Amino acid sequence: MNSQPESKAFLTPLSLLLVEDDRIDQMAFRHLVENEHLDYEYSIASSIHEAWAILHSRHIDIIIADYNLEDGTALDILTKHHDSPLIIVTGAGNESVAVQAMKAGAYDYLTKDIQHNYLKLIPIVVENAVKRRIAEGEAGELLRERIRREILQDFIRDMSHDLRTSLTTPGTSLYLLSRYVEDMKTLINAPNTHIAAIKQTALKIEDRIQLLKEYQKHLEQVILDMLEMVKIDDLSPFEMEIYDLNTLIERAIQPYKRRADRKGQDFTYTLHSEPLFVMASPDHLASIVRNLLKNAIDYTDHGGSITVKTERVNEEAVLSVIDTGVGIASQDLNRIFNRFYRVNSARTMSGAGSGLGLSIAKQLVDLHKGRIEVESVISEGSTFKVFLPLVSV
């Protein structure tokens, strides 16, 4: 299959594939290329079967295929191979077939009109197909650029909103702190002030400082999450290697086991009895585990339980993180993977969340060509499952 980049697709000579079972037509094509000195590097296949072999072995710029072939029709090539533009050749008087092929995605068609030597039209039709493919490539690049810009704009809008909201409380706190300090000065300078009144104001100051510390931690976490998101964009598939999921998971969960213990939660893990080989980036897989386990622990009360499991289901390795925590309402389930989305109740719970954890986890799972699923019942708990394709070693 073609794996060359788009930009290299139309270097001359053009590589053409003619799929034609008629020997005379094949010969006529050869003569045309030689006599007209066309800058084509061509291959000829007599059947769809032969065409597949060629398409799988090298890059082909343009395919010219006779409609009726001994093992199928040119439409079979169209439905299975989308990389190279296809020009269809139909028998004279068979224009309806040409229309059908154009609807199915053929770039152009030629009618076998021997009298008018239809072969002479090949250079023009090929040139048109090349121009159209280049234009489509440019349009595709523009579209990709627009999508990139929209994602960035959404991200900046969400982030600004979150940061502005997060700065409201510190702003109020700073105002109150300066007032408490003024109160304190007045109390200290006033005659007959009771020490208890000073102590009371000092406590208020302490409370506000504590709140400011929490917000500072929260903002720090938002920035760390944002840096992690930027790093995800840089992750190239080449940084992935084959690893046993069990080994990676066992390593990644240790700090969280201690954290759950400190919170009085029962933490257990069961790993599949055999290695589960997957293509992975260990750092990013650890980040997926970290985000899921941090949530399981944060959104489960003291005394609850957290279970981590790996298993094999068909051709996939499955990692489950199960908790007996607060659960997530069904209307929130498909929004929790959005950036900055936090269920209302989570805002009041411990842990300075920024609402980025699950969106990071999902992006990383996507990069591993996997998927993430969640099931949850309010007040009973949640199960997050990560499915990764198994690879054979």
Ligand SMILES: Nc1ncnc2c1ncn2[C@@H]1O[C@H](COP(=O)(O)OP(=O)(O)OP(=O)(O)O)[C@@H](O)[C@H]1O
């Ligand atoms: N295991 C869970 N149990 C209950 N609610 C959960 C669980 N995991 C996620 N949630 C809900 O989904 C929301 C989004 O989770 P996410 O991890 O993206 O953000 P966060 O935990 O709020 O912040 P952070 O960016 O620090 O992870 C949480 O705020 C919480 O409401």
Ligand SMILES: [Mg+2]
């Ligand atoms: Mg989280």
